[in-house]
Amino acid sequence: MNEARVRTTVDDGVAEVRLTRPDRRNALDVAMFSAIVHAAHALRDRADVRAVVLSGEGPDFCAGLDRDMFRAMRSGERLSATADLPPLPDGSPARATGQRAVYGWVELPVPVIAAVQGHALGGGLQIALGADLRIVAPDATLSVLEVHWGLVPDMCGTVLLPELVGRDVAKDLTFTGRRVSGTEAVALGLATRVDDDPRAAALATAREIAGLSPHAVRAATRLLGTTRPPAEQLAAEQAEIGALVGSPNQREAVTARLEGRPPVFAAGEPHS
Known part of the structure; x- marks a missing residue:
């Protein structure tokens, strides 16, 4: 199940973790949540890994929750709670499935670089927030989209977002759900820098760190x-x-x- 959603490769100290559901814009369903948490967990104790690149196959990084997850919410069901997850790391503050899909990257002992192209919306953006650096395409689209679904960020976004952009900008993005380009994201502090090829730039940076x-x-x-x-x-x-x-x-x-x-x-x- 995990292999169908996320693929991890390690080459010369650099681990690349790729979301592999491009036909659904790498949307987060139960299997994707499980695969992301397992992927981060598997890298925790690997001494041969010196940097990690987190990317998505296809035109998008991650468009957020799969619509089937939202449909289930109408009856009060949270499908993410059914995900098959590895044991909770000792001392980790993240308990819920979505939180673990983000905080697992925060807890890695090596730098994590997110390469963001296309859409990084809602939960997809929060996963990128778990990285140490975010390299984004100038025309990428980022949004704290939860309010448009009648929700609030619940995947560590209320912790990580204010640290990056300040509390007032975090409120602006969260209250409105407005979409920002990669260029504006850098100006706001939401992303680290822009590059026309975020994945290539992220891999180059990771290789530099690994050396x-x-x-x-x-x-x-x-x-x-x-x-x-x-x-x-x-x-x-x-x-x-x-x-x-x-x-x-x-x-x-x-x-x-x-x-x-x-x-x-x-x-x-x-x-x-």
């Missing part, structure tokens, strides 16, 4: 992935830098740069 020290990148992911009080954040900075300075990969980064050659990094813990 850097994996321990430094993972440390940066941990530091920039949460909001802490200043004292806790500054203490976390010192803990991370303390583990990195003098570690094998940090020594290799310095040596390779001074010698003008590509670095060769090792996996494992920083001091192993």
Whole structure:
């Protein structure tokens, strides 16, 4: 079931996760929700993965919920609750199926880049919000569309959206459900940058990241992935830098740069 909805490939440290339901604009049905959660879960403990690209096959990233899901809601049924999911990670705040389809990407220990073309609407946009970076086509269409279906964002959108665009813009987008282009999304802070070929740009960025020290990148992911009080954040900075300075990969980064050659990094813990 999962293979019919999502395909994951790993090449030289870069995992590409592709939504594979282009005939339905990669819309979210029960099988798609299950496949997305399983795909993120499967990457959690893979030491060979250094960056992830999340993309959709066909002209769209993800057009949101499948209409059959909305039809079921008319009788009060939430089909997403029936999805077959892996065990809940320890300490994860995301409990509902849709939340896990988004927060699973937030919880990965490596950078996740969403490549957005065509439509990213409603739940599809919220999945993109779970990525660390969003590279979008200039003419992409993004919308917090839930209000048009009589709903509110319930896939981590009320947490992630205000962090990116500020509370007032988040309210504007949520209250109105208005559609914005990729170009406007970047101006609002909803997306990172535009590119005519978002997938190619995302893969190039992921390969660049994969060529850097994996321990430094993972440390940066941990530091920039949460909001802490200043004292806790500054203490976390010192803990991370303390583990990195003098570690094998940090020594290799310095040596390779001074010698003008590509670095060769090792996996494992920083001091192993």
